[in-house]
Amino acid sequence: MKNRSFLLFIGFIILVCSCSKKNASFQGRQYTGTILGKSYSIDVIGDTLDLADQIDSLNLLFAKNFNPYSPNSVIGRLNAYKSTDSSFAFYDSTLVFGIVFDLAKEANRKSKTSWDPTLNPIRREWYSRSFSGVGGEPNLDSLFQFVGFNDNFDLNEIHDDSNKYFKSLIRKKDPRSELDLTSIAVAYWADAISSLLSSLGATQYRINVDYLTVCHGAIIDSLNIVRMNITTDTADKSIRLINGAFSYKTTKEKRNMIDPSYGYPVDNEMLYAAVASSRAVDAEIFSEAFLIMGIEQAFVWYEENEDTNIHSWVFYKNENEISSASTEGFNEMIISKIAEEEQ
Secondary structure, rough: OOHHHHHHHHHHHHHHHOOOOOOOOOEEEEEEEEEEOOEEEEEOOOOOOOOOOOHHHHHHHHHHHHHHOOOOOOOHHHOOOOOOOOOEEEOOOOOHHHHHHHHHHHHHHHHHOOOOOHHHHHHHHHHHHHOOOOOOOOOHHHOOOOOHHHHEEEEEEEEEOOOEEEEEEEEEOOOOOOOOOOOHHHHHHHHHHHHHHOOOOOOOEEEEEOEEEEEOOOEEEEEEEEEOOOOOOOOOOOEOOOEEEEEEEEEEHOOOOOOOOOOOOOOOOOEEEEEEEEEEEHHHHHHHHHHHHHHHHHHHHHHHHOOOOOOEEEEEEEEEEEEEEEEEEHHHHEHHHHHOOOO
């Protein structure tokens, strides 16, 4: 169902583009804007259509589904839904909500629940106590009654007798449960834009959104060179990213993270985590998950997933020193400073 839904959604956005008026071919174009509050830029090389209107339409579609601050979005209405004797019902015309929901379930499972999109109630409690000066810790036992993705949310897509999609139902085990799918929705948006550009024959493109980069093609090498943003100076490392995605997280982002295993703000030895993979969704989710796991659990994760295509580089505190650890696949992408300066 997940693969079928993905193909249906990609087919939908391709159809939207093909039904619009075609412009003259061109050799390069850039698109900029925001998706769910995050700034993006898209550089495209090769003959294709002007996709500005179609990208704007996709942005609106994602906002209508995943904007957690809008009471009219699907996720806003889901979070506000308080009935205990019925499921939240909605019509998912493009199936995009169901796709992202399934991807979130997969990410929660693959990360061993280190990534969890239901933690906003705990996050707010910690923030309000810190901001008000009250201090202390929230009643975590009470909060954990309705926090936890796998235990508190279940999606069913209903079909009629002819197997035509009819409506979607989401069961909330507890009416206080909330979802925030912003990060994985933005990553899926990048994957969807990438699939769209490839299907339309773009020779090369680079998508930047927040801390995430997607690259395809290798004609102009400078478009494949991505800074790792470990430091802000000229000694920063870079990778050559071809036909893949890259995302990173630092201690700045870590300050807003909650460890779902016990409900406290993340406080471990990790300082930085970068992930490269074939999908933007995996790069985005695991750059956060590894920062939350800590170095020992990250090592355990790789022992249990030896055949993974998720490659990473992390910095962590090792007693009084700063150490790094990386996978062989990630090391192969790192380029020397001399090679970068020659580009």
